[in-house]
Amino acid sequence: MHIKSNGSSNIMGGLTIIVPVKAAVPNVTAVRLDPVTHNLVREGVPLMLNPYDRNALEFALRLRDRYGGKVITMSMAPPSGKDFLESTIGMGADEAYLITDRAFAGADTLATSYTIAKSIQKLFPNFDIIVFGEETTDSATAHMPAQVASWLGLPYVYYAIEAEVKLEDRVIRVTRYLEDEGVYETYEYRLPIILSVYKNSNPPRDISLVRKINAKVNGLVKTIDNNVLKLERECIGLRGSPTMVTKIEDAKPIERKRQLFKGDPKEAARWLLENLIKEGVIRL
Amino acid sequence: MSLDRKIPIEERLNSNAWDVDQRPHIRIIDPEQCRKCDKKPCLYLCPARCYTPGPNGTVLFSHEGCLECGTCRVVCPENNIEWNYPRSGFGVQYRFG
Amino acid sequence: MSTRFDVIVVGAGPAGLTAAQQLASRGFKVLVIERGKKPGSKNVFGGRIYAHVLDRLYPEYVKEAPVERWVRRERVTFMTEDAWTTVDFETTKTEHRSFTTYLTNFVEWLGKKAESAGAVVVSEVPVDSLVIKDGRVVGVRAGNDEVYSDVVVVAEGINRLVLERSGLAPKLSPDIVALGVKEVIKLDKNTINERFGLDEDEGLAWVLAGYPTHYLPGGAFIYTNKEAITLGIVLYLKYGYQLDIPIYELIEEFRLHPLVKRLVKGGQLLEYSAHLTPVAGLNASPPNLYGNGYLVVGDAAGFLLHLGIIIRGVDFAMESGRLAAEAIIKAHDVGRYDAETLSIYGKMLEESFVLRELRTFRNAHKVLMEPRLYDDYVKLINKALARYFDVDGTPRRLGSTLLEAKGNITLLDLARDAIRVVMNL
Numbered sequence: 001m002h003i004k005s006n007g008s009s010n011i012m013g014g015l016t017i018i019v020p021v022k023a024a025v026p027n028v029t030a031v032r033l034d035p036v037t038h039n040l041v042r043e044g045v046p047l048m049l050n051p052y053d054r055n056a057l058e059f060a061l062r063l064r065d066r067y068g069g070k071v072i073t074m075s076m077a078p079p080s081g082k083d084f085l086e087s088t089i090g091m092g093a094d095e096a097y098l099i100t101d102r103a104f105a106g107a108d109t110l111a112t113s114y115t116i117a118k119s120i121q122k123l124f125p126n127f128d129i130i131v132f133g134e135e136t137t138d139s140a141t142a143h144m145p146a147q148v149a150s151w152l153g154l155p156y157v158y159y160a161i162e163a164e165v166k167l168e169d170r171v172i173r174v175t176r177y178l179e180d181e182g183v184y185e186t187y188e189y190r191l192p193i194i195l196s197v198y199k200n201s202n203p204p205r206d207i208s209l210v211r212k213i214n215a216k217v218n219g220l221v222k223t224i225d226n227n228v229l230k231l232e233r234e235c236i237g238l239r240g241s242p243t244m245v246t247k248i249e250d251a252k253p254i255e256r257k258r259q260l261f262k263g264d265p266k267e268a269a270r271w272l273l274e275n276l277i278k279e280g281v282i283r284l
Numbered sequence: 285m286s287l288d289r290k291i292p293i294e295e296r297l298n299s300n301a302w303d304v305d306q307r308p309h310i311r312i313i314d315p316e317q318c319r320k321c322d323k324k325p326c327l328y329l330c331p332a333r334c335y336t337p338g339p340n341g342t343v344l345f346s347h348e349g350c351l352e353c354g355t356c357r358v359v360c361p362e363n364n365i366e367w368n369y370p371r372s373g374f375g376v377q378y379r380f381g
Numbered sequence: 382m383s384t385r386f387d388v389i390v391v392g393a394g395p396a397g398l399t400a401a402q403q404l405a406s407r408g409f410k411v412l413v414i415e416r417g418k419k420p421g422s423k424n425v426f427g428g429r430i431y432a433h434v435l436d437r438l439y440p441e442y443v444k445e446a447p448v449e450r451w452v453r454r455e456r457v458t459f460m461t462e463d464a465w466t467t468v469d470f471e472t473t474k475t476e477h478r479s480f481t482t483y484l485t486n487f488v489e490w491l492g493k494k495a496e497s498a499g500a501v502v503v504s505e506v507p508v509d510s511l512v513i514k515d516g517r518v519v520g521v522r523a524g525n526d527e528v529y530s531d532v533v534v535v536a537e538g539i540n541r542l543v544l545e546r547s548g549l550a551p552k553l554s555p556d557i558v559a560l561g562v563k564e565v566i567k568l569d570k571n572t573i574n575e576r577f578g579l580d581e582d583e584g585l586a587w588v589l590a591g592y593p594t595h596y597l598p599g600g601a602f603i604y605t606n607k608e609a610i611t612l613g614i615v616l617y618l619k620y621g622y623q624l625d626i627p628i629y630e631l632i633e634e635f636r637l638h639p640l641v642k643r644l645v646k647g648g649q650l651l652e653y654s655a656h657l658t659p660v661a662g663l664n665a666s667p668p669n670l671y672g673n674g675y676l677v678v679g680d681a682a683g684f685l686l687h688l689g690i691i692i693r694g695v696d697f698a699m700e701s702g703r704l705a706a707e708a709i710i711k712a713h714d715v716g717r718y719d720a721e722t723l724s725i726y727g728k729m730l731e732e733s734f735v736l737r738e739l740r741t742f743r744n745a746h747k748v749l750m751e752p753r754l755y756d757d758y759v760k761l762i763n764k765a766l767a768r769y770f771d772v773d774g775t776p777r778r779l780g781s782t783l784l785e786a787k788g789n790i791t792l793l794d795l796a797r798d799a800i801r802v803v804m805n806l
Contacts, residue, residue, distance in 0.1 A: 286644065287636065287645050287646065287647075287649075287650065288646065290630065290633040290637065291633065291650060293629045296650060297410070299650055299651060299652055300653060302655075303418070310566040317698050325622055327627070328624055328626070328627035328628060329560065330628070330629075331560065331562045331629050331632075332653040332655065333627065333629050337659055339500075347486040351653075351654060351655040351656075352423060353425075353560060353656050353657050354539070354562050354654040355655070356557050356656055358552075358657070359555070359607040359621055359622075368507070368542070371507060371524075372506070372507075373417060373422075374507050377418060377653075377656055378421070378423060378425060378652065379422075379483075379651075380483040380484075380485055380565045380611075380651060380652045380654075381426065381483055381484035381485035381486075381487070381654065
């Protein structure tokens, strides 16, 4: 797969940044498992913009605010996805695309990443940066950015927290944060590039009333179906999805013992240690 | 989660859908006022137990489990709670209401 | 970009969305601003809607609205820790008078009605204050944005932060509101029908007084939905300071009361919610229900009829929204939106059930805030009946049992309170 990485890009007019987003269940404790089918019962659970995608969008908006250009959000979702794409415009995205078609239904991460990668290629062949959220709050695979990078044959940096761009050289310096090691790393790449943003960075800006009115009144969320994209049936939706979910099990919550030790801290520590050993929680 | 016993408030709040803002929408204006307040109705009238006793007669609060009823603001005898609606759709997401 | 509308409605609840739908369907350019992620996601109520307003506004509601069950059974219980006395009313008539529902679903449905009439409903934005220029409301402010309109309908709900910040209402007093805390509990349909003695799709509305609030003014409620029941407690905040355990424990004690515990056994908690509700009738209203460039509707206007057993909020909210829309249409014909022209709203409220009923029951809240009702009398009824039914060979007449059970309450108190209840509720 060949990506045009220079020449035709309109980079002096600023950056073209794509932020693929997804609807997610905000906190998974509200989701129940059907005891018979073992499927997630999402009925009645409100879908909303994946919280970590907001950090990605904020990251992209900061780059645009600094270097000019535009931020485009994109989501493969049912028609109801229009609502959370309007939220992205409310935050400041310039355009939003809803990739929706019955043919895309039932997609796993592979078919989804293919659809997203191909959509970006078709609609914005001269993009500079694709910015993803670290993962979704409900399925938490973090597959999407790596798979899109693979489909497009582009470098991918994850846990990004900030970036600087030299427009004239088409170079980006990305700083990422490795939580476990407590380390910051900085990489330099030629554009285009794919990033995913560390989930606790770039706290999102508020949704603006005027921008959201604009999104609604002027219909800023554009809908794209497979008549436009013409993606191969074998690669999309259920047919393009090799993943099989055989079973999901409900993790039984552990009833707390609610034991309380009052008294000297040293004795308390000893008491705690003895009990944890006795319960098999820790071994010496 | 059996209904045959008192369900701890944290577990009850966990049955709700949330999208919590990292920025608090509640502010105790002057912690010194709380120390002087003997009744501290926020401690027992907040249905989400957002307010808990702190050291030396102070009051600690967390905004994460706020059910957005507004009771704390109304019952605070010192008018010492600044309470706003969460911004950008954040906060509790009622599914039944 | 269009940042000017004919009408801005603050709050997408039953009142605001009704006003918006009515106006948009008459060709007005309407903007509704909602702080939640979608209409309904911040709404909470007890559990029932009286349907008469819907007959008029949305005759198609019987088929379309998210009705759970039609109420055909009403119960009132006076409850102590170990005894309870219940009045149970049932009718075989199948008239559609009131139904149980989830307010979130119902408001979402109203939102779709308003949108399909042409209103622009923008969610996820809390309005900070009204924009007031030269003594008249000309728009709203949210963050750094201002949006303008000829007139603003304030439907922001009970906390009315917008009115307060705009200098149009004083801070909410604990004397005029009650706190409702509620649990939605999933139970399968057959279990509900068996335990509550209901037929298919028949609903029960139940209020309970005494023990649920530890004998303070307020009460508890239970409503049956299709596959869940909602239960909760309501406490007048005027008496909140006297509560002996935290409110989040109080609702658990109610659920674990022997009467309730067996009804919810095996259920699963789906949601835990809380909301304030106006309980002081006309006294809960802000100083003005309309002014230069604005009208106040729904809970923000204090429009809720609370008679202890009957609690009506949604129908009052929707009717006030409808009347606000009518008033705006009339003001539009005149070409002015000043207080004098909008005073037609006040007149229409007076002629409608909203103010007629609130005036008829203007003293209800004073009677209902009488602590004796929830304490002495609840205990008296149960004590008297316990004595009466406790057959041990001692002859007991109903009258003398009552006299024995009444304790420190004088007959004069009893008579006076009985008259007050009968005359005012």
